[in-house]
Amino acid sequence: MKSITINGSKRESVGKKASKALRNAGQVPCVLYGGGEPLHFAADEIAFKGLIYTPDVHTVVLDLAGEKFDAVLQDIQFHPVTDSILHMDFYQIFEDSEITMEIPIHTEGVARGVKNGGVLRYNLRRLKVKGLPGKLPDYIKADVTNLKIGNKLYVTEIKSDDFTVQHPENTVICQVKTSRNIIADIEEEEEVPAGEVPATEAETEEKE
Structure with a gap:
């Protein structure tokens, strides 16, 4: 399966205000699960286009300041009006573990x-x-x-x-x-047997 690399950076502030500030700056707040403690990070929204707006399926390499994690997209939230990405969840994968x-x-x-x-x-x-x-x-x-x-x-x-x-x-x-x-x-193509008159015509003849 093909893989796509997403460059991002870890983040420490995870409150609503911090997330809103990231979105205003054109970034998407994300969380990586599956490797122990959840890892919070952010990346430019444009970096996810090759992952989301395609009929194909990809695994993901998350490159967070040189530290790389293999993952798959688990969940995504869009703004109900603008369709901009609000939040994304990823799940870390390992070569010897089934997904x-x-x-x-x-x-x-x-x-x-x-x-x-x-x-x-x-x-x-x-x-x-x-x-x-x-x-x-x-x-x-x-x-x-x-x-x-x-x-x-x-x-x-x-x-x-x-x-x-x-x-x-x-x-x-x-x-x-x-x-x-x-x-x-x-x-x-339904045919009327020889010698018989279609019902609609028979009704007309009786009235006459």
Whole structure:
């Protein structure tokens, strides 16, 4: 999995006033957990763009004045109006300790049902998996080639020696559904048996 480096500095003042002053200066107050005592630090808000505003998942190297920590983003808070970052929580990771992360799903192939006019609908865009940091992939492949109309792809189809899926076995990743256009075409193509008059016409004749 790819990693992104965030340069920041430790902070001692953790009150509301100190946090507000950091935000006014264009910095984000953060906390790193998992390594014993929580470590409070701050970094420029622009430094987090490559981590947040992307569909990809990254681990993080926090470089705090030369002292480096491997971590993953655990939680983030945004301002309800401006969408600026208010606060971030990170969790320290170690090479020999498993972590749980949500990894993007990339589908491969064209479903048979889609070729026949169906529509591929996604129930999940990411899978929650558990494994060693160094073995977690950038994304998870899901082959949909054999899905017919009405078929579903379950998480049990995703297997790897590098991680374990943390969803119930009946969790659906995606499915091929019948499109409305197909239903409409079927209704329009309904034929009336020879010698019979459609109901609407029969009613008109009776009135006359």
